[in-house]
Amino acid sequence: xxxxxxxxxxxxxxxxxxxxxxxxxxxxxxxxxxxxxxxxxxxxxxxxxxxxxxxxxxxxxxxxxxxxxxxxxxxxxxxxxxxxxxxxxxxxxxxxxxxxxxxxxxxxxxxxxxxxxxxxxxxxxxxxxxxxxxxxxxxxxxxxxxxxxxxxxxxxxxxxxxxxxxxxxxxxxxxxxxxxxxxxxxxxxxxxxxxxxxxxxxxxxxxxxxxxxxxxxxxxxxxxxxxxxxxxxxxxxxxxxxxxxxxxxxxxxxxx
Numbered sequence: 001x002x003x004x005x006x007x008x009x010x011x012x013x014x015x016x017x018x019x020x021x022x023x024x025x026x027x028x029x030x031x032x033x034x035x036x037x038x039x040x041x042x043x044x045x046x047x048x049x050x051x052x053x054x055x056x057x058x059x060x061x062x063x064x065x066x067x068x069x070x071x072x073x074x075x076x077x078x079x080x081x082x083x084x085x086x087x088x089x090x091x092x093x094x095x096x097x098x099x100x101x102x103x104x105x106x107x108x109x110x111x112x113x114x115x116x117x118x119x120x121x122x123x124x125x126x127x128x129x130x131x132x133x134x135x136x137x138x139x140x141x142x143x144x145x146x147x148x149x150x151x152x153x154x155x156x157x158x159x160x161x162x163x164x165x166x167x168x169x170x171x172x173x174x175x176x177x178x179x180x181x182x183x184x185x186x187x188x189x190x191x192x193x194x195x196x197x198x199x200x201x202x203x204x205x206x207x208x209x210x211x212x213x214x215x216x217x218x219x220x221x222x223x224x225x226x227x228x229x230x231x232x233x234x235x236x237x238x239x240x241x242x243x244x245x246x247x248x249x250x251x252x253x254x255x256x
Contacts, residue, residue, distance in 0.1 A: 026177050029153065031151065037175050037180070038145070041180045041181070051074045051236070052235070053235045073243060077133070078098070138200055157175060174186075194219075
């Protein structure tokens, strides 16, 4: 996996998810095998039909800072719909399905409508719907196999470290010892002095399901230094959702 995949997902969607930082109730955590940690992680991945939430996003780059409100609707393994607004005015809308990425931006009257190939070409590796969905839900966005990782304790969490070095990047996962959701994932690039750190906070237990509450993303390379903080509000599960989406007429297409 290239480091850029995390950058583009963060910038493209402007969001993600969380994990519990309450250290006092996990002070006696003991080391577990990578097999057990990964098995428990997949036992606790999101298994509901739908999720809807309101998001508050703050984006900082250089000396500038911007905030945006966004609504999220998600039908597991099928559809993600995002609607962004600024001071109550809708400014963008995006629809993501397993074979389609589409969005339009009102202020510029532009739109993109196609598959994941443009993102994959930019990244130099395949990007798919599952990666985007898992990023939003606090689950590992790359497949975890016990034979590929060592497990140790770090910061009262289970740290999964790759056994074999990768010529492009090193990817680490901190797994919460109680809900086994991803608490932190970090990518250190072997090129351009780049790194990306994603910290997940405040998982909520809703009807037995651990749901992200907040995420902080920090990305840096030789040219850019940016951070994103996102808060989830008004989370609802298994509500019947509709996904209205239509690109307005007169908008100019963004080419690949």
